[in-house]
Amino acid sequence: MNIVVIGGGSTYTPELINGLITRSATLHVRTVWLVDPDEERLHIVGSFVQRMVRHAGAGFQVELTTERRRALEGADYVITQFRVGGQQARHNDELLGRRHHLVGQETTGVGGFAKALRTIPIVLDVARDMRANAPQAILLNFTNPAGIVTEAVARHGGVPVIGLCNNAINAQRGIARxxxxxxxxxxIEQVGLNHLNWIRRVTINGEDATNAVIAAYVERLRHDDDPLRFPPRLIHILRAIPSSYLRYFYLTPQIIARQNSGEPTRAEVVMEVERRLLARYADPTLREMPPELMERGGAYYSTAAAALIESLYTDDNAIHVVNTRNNGAIPNLADDVVVEMPCAVGKCGATPIPVAPLEPAFHGLTCQVKAYELLTVQAAVEGNEEAAMLALLANPLGPDAAHVEAVWEDIKRTNRGLLPTFER
Structure with a gap:
């Protein structure tokens, strides 16, 4: 098979390549194309992963290019893992939230909104090129905010798409430990939206272990002195384990207080990690993933991505938690919206496994956030400023009506040159 990675200069790429190396005997990979507009990063990262592949004797080629259409010719799978504007744009998103006393984060709140507006036009360009140059290919989206980006492609891209996030595999492995x-x-029966979901049921070796796992999770919380931990009583009330990203919704004042305490943005932390990683990758003697990569975040991304490709390729119908259209699997959500939940994955794509309706406490928040996501997609596709402000108002972490216009104007100023549909 031929795999194309859009955003191949990412510091995540070696982990992805390691996953493909691990499964190379099954996947029969012929070529992996790394595509990135940043030639320097592409050369550093690409040269390192070429050494990894040779050292492992994996038997496939890694090609580097800045020309997306050239790479897409004959592709079977296209992975998107890019960041429009780089870590500096992420830093600006976080500061934007702080300026307006709102959550500043790359996938939720006003930061996630700004990132979605930057990203959706580019990922739809990728989909257009896929239709022209690789009509048989499947798009696997890892780009955040993964749920909104996957929603945009599902509605407007005209190509098969599955959204991937490493949170589910991290949760599964955390429970296993x-x-x-x-x-x-x-x-794990993880249901909801990307970065807005709950684990309602856990089985271990086929036996229901939900109550035992929730009890063990609550006990761990009781011994956790992090002020941003979920209150143990909350878990009893929910009867589920919430995604860590639900802290932004359940503990909003505490999150904002920590942001405004003067601590560095996550982007600043990641910039320093990436600086050290790129220096390590540039070492011509390095042939295996350095331990510093675990500081970058995205743990088990390679495992999740390579396993997903294996299921698509071998038609094994293994279960993966991914982002795809609901198609009736969650009965009290619309059929055509993208959800994140367990799916059987084979050559025909991802088929959601039907579950019970969302409980009112989950359903209300999910519907509100999905409304925000749909308005965000509309705004990004149409360059519609009214839809953009409505999206901000619909977002539970967004500004109120008295401040929404000022926040929107700040988003446009901060992202000048990065919002093509609003700058025509």
Whole structure:
């Protein structure tokens, strides 16, 4: 098979390549194309992963290019993992939130909104090129905000798309460690949207272990002195384990207080990690992933991505938690919206596994955030400023009506040159 990675200069790329190396005997990879407009980063990262592949004797080629259409010819799978504007844009998103006393984060709140507006036009350009140059290919989106970007492609891209996030595999492995069992024995029913979901049911080796896992999770919370931990009583009330990103919704004042305490933005932390990683990647003697990569975040991305490709390729119908259209699997959500939930994955794509309706406490927040996501997609596709402000108002972490216009104007100023649909 031929795989194209859009954003191949990412510091995540070596982890992805490592996952493909691990499964190379099954996947029969012929070529991996790394595409990136930043030639310097592409050369550093690309040269390192070429050494990784040779050292492992994996038998496939890694090609580097800045020309997306050239790489897409004959592609079977296209992975998007890019960041429009780089970490500086992420830093600006976080500061934007701080300026307006709102959550500043790359996938939720006003920061996630700005990132979506920057990203959606580019990912739809990728989809257009896929239709022209690789009509048989499937798009696997890892670019954040993954749920909104996948929603945009599902509605406007005209190509098969599956959204991927590493949170589910991290949760599965965390539960496995907590229960001292192999990860492959753990199944989680994680339902909702990307970065807005709950684990409602856990089975271990086929046996229901939900109550035991929730009890163990609550016990860990009782011994956690992090002021941003979920209150143990909340878990009892929810009867589910919330995604860590739900802290932004359940503990909003505490999150904003920490942001405004003067601590560095996450972007500043990542910039320093990436500086050190790129220096390591540039070492011509380095042939295996350095331990510093774990500081970057995205743990088990390679495992999740390579396993997903394996299921698509081998038609094994294994279960993966991914982002795809609901198609009735969650009965009290619309069929055509993108959700994040367990799916059986084979050559025909991802088929959601039907579950019980969302409980009112989950359903209300999910519907509100999905309304925000749909308005965001509309705004990004049409360059519609009214839809943009409505999206901000619909977002539970967005500004109120008295401040929405000022926040929107600030977003446009801060992202000048990065919002093509609003600058025609």
């Amino acid at each position: 907590m229960c001292d069992v192999p990860p492959e024995q753990v199944f």
